[in-house]
Amino acid sequence: MKYAQFVMGPAGCGKSTYCAIIQEHFKVALRRTCRVVNLDPAAENFAYDCYADVRDLISVDDVMEELDYGPNGGLVYAMEYLSENMSWLEEQICDALDDDYYVFDCPGQIELYSHLSVMREVVDMLQNEDFRVAGVYCIDVNFIEDSAKFLSGALSALTAMVNLELPHINVLTKCDLLPEGADVERYVEGDSEAILSELRTSMHPRYRKLNVALGQVLEEYSLVSFVALNRDDEAWADELTSSVAWDGLLGLKRRQGAARTSSEQNENSE
Amino acid sequence: MEVEPAPDPLQSIPKSPVVVLMIGMAGSGKSTFMHRMVVRLQSKQKRVYTVNLDPAVRNLAYPVNIDIRDTVNYKEVMKHFGLGPNGGIMTSLNLFATKFDQVLAILSRRAESLDYVLIDTPGQIEVFNWSASGQIVCDALAVSYPTLVCYVVDTARCVKPVTFMSNMLYACSILYKTKLPFIIAFNKKLGRGAGERIKVLRIDVIPHDFLKEWMEELRRFRDFEKLGDALSRETSYVASLARSMSLAMEEFYSNLRSVGVSAVTGAGCEDFEKAMVEACKEFEESYVPFLLEQRRDLEAKRRAAVEEQAGPEKAVPLSTPITGLSSMRTIEQTRR
Numbered sequence: 279m280k281y282a283q284f285v286m287g288p289a290g291c292g293k294s295t296y297c298a299i300i301q302e303h304f305k306v307a308l309r310r311t312c313r314v315v316n317l318d319p320a321a322e323n324f325a326y327d328c329y330a331d332v333r334d335l336i337s338v339d340d341v342m343e344e345l346d347y348g349p350n351g352g353l354v355y356a357m358e359y360l361s362e363n364m365s366w367l368e369e370q371i372c373d374a375l376d377d378d379y380y381v382f383d384c385p386g387q388i389e390l391y392s393h394l395s396v397m398r399e400v401v402d403m404l405q406n407e408d409f410r411v412a413g414v415y416c417i418d419v420n421f422i423e424d425s426a427k428f429l430s431g432a433l434s435a436l437t438a439m440v441n442l443e444l445p446h447i448n449v450l451t452k453c454d455l456l457p458e459g460a461d462v463e464r465y466v467e468g469d470s471e472a473i474l475s476e477l478r479t480s481m482h483p484r485y486r487k488l489n490v491a492l493g494q495v496l497e498e499y500s501l502v503s504f505v506a507l508n509r510d511d512e513a514w515a516d517e518l519t520s521s522v523a524w525d526g527l528l529g530l531k532r533r534q535g536a537a538r539t540s541s542e543q544n545e546n547s548e
Numbered sequence: 549m550e551v552e553p554a555p556d557p558l559q560s561i562p563k564s565p566v567v568v569l570m571i572g573m574a575g576s577g578k579s580t581f582m583h584r585m586v587v588r589l590q591s592k593q594k595r596v597y598t599v600n601l602d603p604a605v606r607n608l609a610y611p612v613n614i615d616i617r618d619t620v621n622y623k624e625v626m627k628h629f630g631l632g633p634n635g636g637i638m639t640s641l642n643l644f645a646t647k648f649d650q651v652l653a654i655l656s657r658r659a660e661s662l663d664y665v666l667i668d669t670p671g672q673i674e675v676f677n678w679s680a681s682g683q684i685v686c687d688a689l690a691v692s693y694p695t696l697v698c699y700v701v702d703t704a705r706c707v708k709p710v711t712f713m714s715n716m717l718y719a720c721s722i723l724y725k726t727k728l729p730f731i732i733a734f735n736k737k738l739g740r741g742a743g744e745r746i747k748v749l750r751i752d753v754i755p756h757d758f759l760k761e762w763m764e765e766l767r768r769f770r771d772f773e774k775l776g777d778a779l780s781r782e783t784s785y786v787a788s789l790a791r792s793m794s795l796a797m798e799e800f801y802s803n804l805r806s807v808g809v810s811a812v813t814g815a816g817c818e819d820f821e822k823a824m825v826e827a828c829k830e831f832e833e834s835y836v837p838f839l840l841e842q843r844r845d846l847e848a849k850r851r852a853a854v855e856e857q858a859g860p861e862k863a864v865p866l867s868t869p870i871t872g873l874s875s876m877r878t879i880e881q882t883r884r
Contacts, residue, residue, distance in 0.1 A: 288674035289638055290634075290678075290679065320633045322630070322632040323630075339633070348604050348671075350671045387672060387674065388573065388673055391714070392711060417678075418678065421680075430723075433717050440717065441711070485723075488800050
């Protein structure tokens with residue numbers, strides 16, 4: 279069994295930094311290698327050590343220049359090109375051994391997850407190659423300033439999740455940039471009661487029922503839980519990896535016969 | 549160029565012009581729909597003002613009054629800051645947002661002689677949605693004029709129930725983010741070239757009615773089996789989640805104004821206008837008191853965000869000076 283994380287999230291939310299931190303954590307704390315694959319053909323610089331880069335295959339800059347496309351058309355073209363040349367990606371990962379750990383840095387455009395099938399194809403391909411894949415959705419904590427925006431973020435994560443059908447983790451990035459005394463705990467712990475009560479005062483009464491209905495779904499499927507990422511706080515990575523949900527989903531402890539988790543349930547249901 | 553002070557944040561919100569923010573995924577037909585609405589509204593003797601916020605667009609299908617491209621050259625921004633296409637768009641929008649008070653000043657000068665202000669947003673939907681600049685623009689507009697959000701959806705791409713669900717989820721996400729009256733326009737997308745027309749006509753046959761039917765069914769809450777059926781045909785485990793979601797979304801649909809339109813043929817635009825009027829009423833009746841309450845807050849937040857955005861940028865010499873904003877005035881003058 280091999281493992282892979284799919285790191286998604288809107289542009290500028292800190293996906294690449296997240297990948298770098300994970301890689302570092304693997305190296306230092308777990309003494310394992312973690313190979314990061316860049317799947318964003320429009321990527322700029324990134325902080326991690328890149329194992330394979332989709333821009334070796336095709337980059338949006340080239341598409342824009344040569345075919346005279348705009349950035350959107352360029353990205354779609356590049357991703358479709360990737361989907362036609364999936365063998366390239368297969369070659370990159372074909373030497374993966376058991377217990378190898380991969381992280382995929384994905385582009386942020388939401389239409390890739392809701393409209394195009396290429397991300398889904400990548401996931402399917404990985405699963406055929408005996409990878410266990412988990413989705414990680416990053417959201418910049420600075421945009422989660424109130425409950426409505428929090429819900430908005432949870433829903434956009436859900437959009438990706440519904441389409442990729444992966445076990446899913448939400449990560450709040452840039453928590454180190456928060457002002458002192460900011461209250462993220464509430465969101466991390468997924469206290470839907472508190473969130474709902476805040477929504478009651480901040481949203482228009484017209485949406486009250488919708489708030490409650492959404493709150494219920496989020497709670498029932500435990501989608502409200504976020505993991506906070508604070509890059510100044512070294513303990514976070516340990517905390518993160520030691521949390522049961524995290525371990526179960528990403529398969530770190532699975533070899534030690536960890537408890538039944540949602541990813542396994544998922545597997546069984548298939 | 550003299551910058552007039554932004555309108556006093558505590559005076560009441562005027563009834564016109566109505567500001568419509570067009571949000572939609574790349575290729576959903578925002579610009580074409582803008583064009584359709586501009587033509588239509590103008591033929592009805594309405595005075596329309598258009599704003600383009602997409603720095604990367606090549607050709608605009610509609611006449612534009614304020615264009616971000618006059619102010620910020622996105623290619624230059626990419627080169628200057630060493631950014632990729634995404635970062636370029638985001639930085640351009642951020643730079644523009646720091647000057648958004650000038651846009652507001654222009655609008656306030658022209659407000660009395662305008663009925664509608666249509667605003668086109670970047671195709672990278674999350675750049676507008678998940679950035680400080682998008683928020684600045686939204687908040688600034690909402691406290692100044694009646695503001696509606698129009699989410700343009702490509703109907704042909706909603707045929708798969710899961711795609712439909714994720715589209716609706718995203719719509720819901722935007723609703724929570726902007727907290728403004730919301731209209732969904734199911735755009736029956738038509739191709740640009742005549743050669744594509746035949747192929748496209750077949751797509752166009754997909755009526756948005758079936759989507760509405762799903763919604764209606766859910767709304768009545770009696771018989772949601774149709775969507776349930778469609779979803780269970782998908783073999784995914786997420787289908788069960790989607791089913792629960794669809795029940796929860798019943799509330800969303802019941803609050804939702806949805807209109808089927810065709811940007812190319814113009815069908816359904818009348819319904820859209822009606823929806824706009826309704827949404828406006830809603831804005832006046834229920835949002836204004838609400839907004840007025842939050843106005844001081846919003847204004848303070850906006851200022852803080854602008855300062856934060858302006859801070860680091862000031863340190864870097866810009867190859868494309870923002871003074872290009874004066875070109876707004878030229879456009880405006882020619883319009884006069």
